Amino acid sequence: MKFCAAIDIGASSGRVAVGSLESGSLVIQEVHRFKHEAKEFEDRGLRWEWAKIVDEVKIGLLKAQELGQIISIGIDTWAVDYGLLDAQGELIEDPYCYRDSRTDGLMQTISDSLGAEWIYSRTGIQFIFFNTAYQLHAARNTPAIESAATFLMLPDLLNYVLSGAKSNDITNASSTQLLNAHTQEWDWELIDKLEIPRHIFPALHKPGTKVGTINGHGSLDGIAVVAVGSHDTASAVAGVPLRSTKDSAFISSGTWSLVGLELDAPVTDAKALSYNITNEAGVADRIRFIKNVSGMWLLEESLRYWKSQGIVLTAADLARDASVLTRKQIIDTNDSRFAKPGAMPELIADYCRETGQEVPATPAEFARCIFDSLAHAYAQSLRELEDAANVKVREINIVGGGSSNELLNQLTADATGLTVIAGPVE
Numbered sequence: 001m002k003f004c005a006a007i008d009i010g011a012s013s014g015r016v017a018v019g020s021l022e023s024g025s026l027v028i029q030e031v032h033r034f035k036h037e038a039k040e041f042e043d044r045g046l047r048w049e050w051a052k053i054v055d056e057v058k059i060g061l062l063k064a065q066e067l068g069q070i071i072s073i074g075i076d077t078w079a080v081d082y083g084l085l086d087a088q089g090e091l092i093e094d095p096y097c098y099r100d101s102r103t104d105g106l107m108q109t110i111s112d113s114l115g116a117e118w119i120y121s122r123t124g125i126q127f128i129f130f131n132t133a134y135q136l137h138a139a140r141n142t143p144a145i146e147s148a149a150t151f152l153m154l155p156d157l158l159n160y161v162l163s164g165a166k167s168n169d170i171t172n173a174s175s176t177q178l179l180n181a182h183t184q185e186w187d188w189e190l191i192d193k194l195e196i197p198r199h200i201f202p203a204l205h206k207p208g209t210k211v212g213t214i215n216g217h218g219s220l221d222g223i224a225v226v227a228v229g230s231h232d233t234a235s236a237v238a239g240v241p242l243r244s245t246k247d248s249a250f251i252s253s254g255t256w257s258l259v260g261l262e263l264d265a266p267v268t269d270a271k272a273l274s275y276n277i278t279n280e281a282g283v284a285d286r287i288r289f290i291k292n293v294s295g296m297w298l299l300e301e302s303l304r305y306w307k308s309q310g311i312v313l314t315a316a317d318l319a320r321d322a323s324v325l326t327r328k329q330i331i332d333t334n335d336s337r338f339a340k341p342g343a344m345p346e347l348i349a350d351y352c353r354e355t356g357q358e359v360p361a362t363p364a365e366f367a368r369c370i371f372d373s374l375a376h377a378y379a380q381s382l383r384e385l386e387d388a389a390n391v392k393v394r395e396i397n398i399v400g401g402g403s404s405n406e407l408l409n410q411l412t413a414d415a416t417g418l419t420v421i422a423g424p425v426e
Contacts, residue, residue: 001068005223007057007158009077010232011255012037012300014053016060018067031067032060038097040341046100048081048154050091054161061220073162073214074228075155076235078255079175080132083157084148084200085166092144095154098130099340106134114193117273122190124181124268124279125174126292129339132176133194140195151200155230163212163225167203171234174281181266181279181287207234207283229283233258233290238283239424240397247394249382251412253402257295257374259381261389263287275384289389291381294333296402298370301344306363313363315405321364322371323407329357329369333377375411382416395419 003018006028016032034056038046057075064070084092096102107129111119116127125131132153139145152160153172159165173179173186178196180187186201205211209227214220229235236252242262252258266279266287280288299315306313331338331351338347345366352359352369360366378396386393396418398409403422413420 002071003064003068005061005064005070005073006228007060007073007075008232008235009036009053009057009075009154011078014056014060016057016064018064018070020068029067031063032056034060038099038341044094045102046097046341047094048097050083050094054158057158057162058217058220061223065219070220070223072210072224072226074226075158076228076230076232077154077158077172079153079172079231079233080130080135082132082135082151082153082176084144085150085152085160086147087149089150089160089164091157092147095157096135098135100130101340102138103129103131103134106138107131110134110137110194114190117270119177119190120273121268122180122182122187123177124266124272125177125179126276126278126290128276128292129336133178133190133196136178136196137194145197145200148197148200150202152202153230159211159225159227162214162217162220164215165212165225167205167211168201169227169230170204170206170281171229171283172231173204174279175231179281181268184281206285207238231280234280234282234288236399237262237288240399242397243395247392249385249393249396251378251396251398251400251402253295253398253400253405253408255295255297255300257293257378257402258288258290259293259378259385260288260290261385261391261393263289263389267388269388272388275388277385277388289385291385292334293374293377293381294338295374298333298338298344298348298374299367301341302348302363302366302370305343305345311363318364318367319371319405319407322368325364325368327368327372328365329360329372330376331355331369331373333370333373371405371408371411374408375415378412379415382418393418395421397421399424401425 003020006017013035017030019028040046080098083095156168207229212225214223233252240250242248278290282288349359360369404425409420409422
């Protein structure tokens with residue numbers, strides 16, 4: 001049996017799956033799944049455990065190889081984070097996590113200095129504190145950037161580890177806020193103004209490009225490495241069965257919830273800027289016109305906090321218990337206090353007190369608050385997307401892990417007044 005293998009890594013877990021065509025249908029089988037998380041170091045900040053991620057990918061590929069011949073692999077991960085290689089091709093340091101505090105305040109400083117309108121008219125990318133542009137600007141005078149020869153987004157860094165290829169996929173490169181949305185090339189003028197060295201940026205490639213073959217990894221050698229939509233959302237959206245009439249929206253629901261439309265061209269005018277909408281490159285030269293909502297991060301952090309207090313719950317438990325409750329609170333899911341790891345229920349309680357709302361008392365009540373607030377944010381985001389793109393949406397397709405949450409799906413339908421189609425989950 002011959003397979004293609006897919007490596008899909010999010011900000012909290014990863015998996016390796018194989019796919020094959022059988023009787024005209026695509027059959028997908030998961031062969032490996034793993035958890036991972038960023039770790040805080042007193043002297044190095046919030047970092048990803050890169051060696052662990054690489055090891056887990058190779059474990060998954062070896063498991064896949066037990067099922068048959070792997071003819072090609074494709075890799076996607078979350079956006080904005082990157083690695084730097086030195087002149088010898090060695091990784092200089094473990095990649096920073098986008099939630100690290102070193103970019104605090106930089107977004108506003110850079111917007112004030114260069115002009116938000118000028119930046120947005122070129123890149124079409126939303127202003128959010130962890131964009132790669134601010135990460136690289138923060139690093140501009142560090143030993144890491146001074147010794148860097150190559151900048152690679154994380155999926156392309158994995159491609160490099162496996163094959164030695166050095167290039168960046170355009171779908172993830174667009175998330176950096178350093179790509180020109182209209183030319184689909186690196187924006188050298190912006191890069192210069194941010195004092196980031198030009199020479200570290202390699203060539204760009206599009207999904208579908210063969211970037212190399214695995215080399216130096218034993219039995220895996222010779223397998224083709226093919227570029228996919230390497231930003232996980234780009235691949236997720238490519239698989240959403242959106243209506244050809246262009247009146248359906250998508251929500252890619254995971255740690256982040258990305259509410260969006262697929263467009264033929266970027267929209268980088270003042271109205272889109274006022275709504276802080278992002279224009280990211282998609283598969284097949286499409287534009288993903290997206291609003292970012294904090295997503296299941298709020299619930300994931302709450303579960304982690306309760307576990308530290310000796311209360312072990314699951315998302316399914318909370319969705320079930322929350323379904324019999326009524327709406328009592330709405331929080332701004334994108335409030336900056338919720339962006340960093342921490343005691344999420346306590347932060348939510350503080351927000352409710354500050355805004356004169358009843359404070360949730362049980363895990364189920366906190367979960368109901370999170371689900372109601374997400375549905376509210378989805379509806380608001382959709383109204384802004386419709387206005388900026390001058391379209392009228394008639395249905396929403398929710399994909400990703402969050403699409404299995406029936407309560408949130410129903411709350412989204414109620415908040416938007418639209419038909420909601422759930423799935424695929426994976």
